[in-house]
Amino acid sequence: MTVLSLDAAHASYGDKQVLGPLTIRVAQGEKVALVGHSGAGKSTLLGLLFDKRRHDMALMPQELGLVQTLSVFHNVYMGRLANRSTLYNLANLVRPLRHEVARVRDILAPLDMLDKLWAPAGELSGGQRQRTAVARALNQNAKVLLADEPVSALDGPRAEAIMLTLTQHFETTVIALHDVELALRHCDRIVGIKDGGIALDQPSHRLRADDLRFLYVAPSAAA
Numbered sequence: 001m002t003v004l005s006l007d008a009a010h011a012s013y014g015d016k017q018v019l020g021p022l023t024i025r026v027a028q029g030e031k032v033a034l035v036g037h038s039g040a041g042k043s044t045l046l047g048l049l050f051d052k053r054r055h056d057m058a059l060m061p062q063e064l065g066l067v068q069t070l071s072v073f074h075n076v077y078m079g080r081l082a083n084r085s086t087l088y089n090l091a092n093l094v095r096p097l098r099h100e101v102a103r104v105r106d107i108l109a110p111l112d113m114l115d116k117l118w119a120p121a122g123e124l125s126g127g128q129r130q131r132t133a134v135a136r137a138l139n140q141n142a143k144v145l146l147a148d149e150p151v152s153a154l155d156g157p158r159a160e161a162i163m164l165t166l167t168q169h170f171e172t173t174v175i176a177l178h179d180v181e182l183a184l185r186h187c188d189r190i191v192g193i194k195d196g197g198i199a200l201d202q203p204s205h206r207l208r209a210d211d212l213r214f215l216y217v218a219p220s221a222a223a
């Protein structure tokens with residue numbers, strides 16, 4: 001069953017077209033990696049996919065979207081805002097409820113972030129901010145994850161562990177990754193973006209890192 005699709009989609013910023021025409025289908029259960037040079041259009045493609053089904057997908061944008069003045073607890077809790085009433089959310093913002101704190105603690109513990117539960121997001125390192133955004137996505141009631149470089153600020157072993165967590169937790173994932181080795185290890189389909197279009201779309205088991213090298217040669221002047 002197809003859970004995400006675009007048909008001859010385009011994206012422009014001002015009068016500059018940066019993506020398309022582009023057609024893609026993502027089936028339920030697929031773990032897709034978007035790879036390609038910086039500026040190829042991966043984030044733009046994730047944005048188009050998100051616009052198709054905003055209501056029931058978890059999104060981890062590259063800039064993370066954390067509220068800097070709020071604690072890690074509050075930022076992670078926000079993953080569930082849409083599932084609760086405004087009154088409940090307000091009450092929990094002012095005085096966090098014990099079971100909500102327990103749920104967030106359970107998510108943060110394996111991410112090694114428990115000691116930062118009440119730290120403001122603005123006082124975290126880049127890697128800690130990324131793990132907070134991962135926790136917020138895990139706290140969302142969603143089966144599909146769209147993520148833009150979710151582990152770029154993390155060291156090797158932690159990046160591996162979090163990629164494993166994300167691809168196991170969410171039924172379907174589309175993740176933009178600079179690290180092609182990580183993409184090949186954790187995703188079952190590789191979609192290579194080049195100059196605003198799909199230049200490669202293959203199962204990971206048929207590919208090696210060398211096969212993806214052409215995606216990273218200098219983009220054309222139009223990109």
Ligand SMILES: Nc1ncnc2c1ncn2[C@@H]1O[C@H](COP(=O)(O)OP(=O)(O)OP(=O)(O)O)[C@@H](O)[C@H]1O
Binds near residue numbers: 037038043062
């Ligand atoms: N807000 C914007 N205004 C104008 N142009 C933009 C904007 N955002 C992106 N672009 C342009 O659109 C193209 C695609 O950008 P996009 O961010 O989708 O690439 P990307 O593959 O995600 O890059 P990276 O790997 O560096 O995140 C680039 O040429 C970029 O300069």
